[in-house]
Amino acid sequence: MIEQIYLAFILMGITIAAVVAALWYQARKASRINLGLIRLNEQCNFDTPMFLEQAWPLLEQAGLMGLNWRLDWFGIVKQGSYGRHLHASTYKEIEVAEMKLTMNFYQRDNRGEQRYFEETLIETFLLLLRTDMLIKASAIDATFSQMSKLNLFLQHDIKNIAQFIQLMADQLATVPAGKEQKILTHLRRAAPLIRHRADRIVHTLTAGSNPHEALRAIQLRVVLSSLCALHELEVQIEGDALIHSAGTTIDTALDNILKNYHDASVREHTGQPLMMITIETHAQHVSIAITASNGSRAPALERLFEPFWSSDAAGLGIGLYQAKQMLEMQGGSLQVTQDADTPLRFTIMFPLQA
């Protein structure tokens, strides 16, 4: 009698071990396929149509019998059909912005645990697809928003330049006798100002400088004084240095930094700050430290160099990003610091031999 009970226990033990082993094998397989789908999605650069086209072999390995899908991708319809379409199907739909995906999953007539493994896999697959579509929608929104900001920015400046050219052409076409000198005098005064505006547009559009541009000798104190005057900022400069920079890199970088101080003082009605600038010459480079007497602070320091981010609703958010890029392209750097005791401080490092 006791031998028979032992035998039953042994059989039960073997059965449990076999079930556990089978479940372990299936769980491992499901996990491997889930990870495979995640890796495949990464390889497809989170591109929904490409991922959809390449995912079937993995789904088939997981035990799915068939799949068909219909993707409406910004008005263009694409379809795919794989495996056998027997039994009833499970219908799923994902719609994000102008992207709509409908799918039918055909599963074997499973009543056991396999059904649950397949359902988990389908949910993972759907989650990845939904994430890809959300990433695409968000990238499109961000691009449109940036384009719209850039357009607005350029429209304002370009219309001012067009107005300037119109007035200049009108005046040159009908110069009243005896007033030639007067026209010449104010053209001489106005032309450099509008050229500065045009340079800003060019640099905004190119978002950087051409490293192959010819080197130009720049006396820093002169450039800083004229830029501060242009932005109506009082300035106290300590030190001076002569550097050689390609094109207008250093002018544009300094202009972008100083313009922010001017705009912030107008926006916050704090009055024009006194800019305190220190220029120091080191063995290999020149450093320019810029800070303001009114203790200006940035609301989110970590975002200052993020393109198209601006604390000013009217700002394009590209100036500081551009300044950093341009300086780095010439072997320089732009750093910004601020802590509880010290105000916002920009530090430019520029190589003596660019």
Added chain:
Amino acid sequence: MMQHVGEILLVEDDPGLRTMLRGMLELHDYVVSEAQQRETALHMLRANPAIRIVILDFGLPPHAHDITEGLATLKAIQSEIMAVKVIVLTGQDEEAAALEAIREGAFDFLAKPASSDTILRAIERAFLFLQKENELSLQGITRIAVNAQVADGLKGIRTDAEERLVRQILKETGFNVYQSAKRLGVKRENIYYFMKKFGIARDD
């Protein structure tokens, strides 16, 4: 060309364009002053009554890329009942900017780029209107502009017109209640009543 009976204030944030406009106007013998933002412009208008025309860019800092700051400047000029004509010269979205400019009482709206002739003609017309309004004023006629919401019926417009007229006459008489009452043909008590009703104070 008409005789220039007043100065022109240029409110423009672009220093290059401001200098160019100033040069063009001075070439035609206008006396011109400049401001690059709202506060400076209002300060200059309050300090210099000789300014009769304002050429106003709608895209002013800190919102150089939309019409909010220019519009706020126009509203401030209108609310202070300054004896000036405002010509809006702007590169902002034309349809929206023109509608807002007209709603807020701009004399003219010019889209950039406008030719020198167009700008000069607008200025001459503005001076002509100022001169005629001045002549009418000598005859006891004051021109007021009020935006009417038709759906609100007659009561709303009556109150708005009443307020506008009382404010304007008080402004013209330098807040002299006796003279204002005389010009409006009412008792002084009525003027005090209107001042209280519309919250009009000397500093307005």
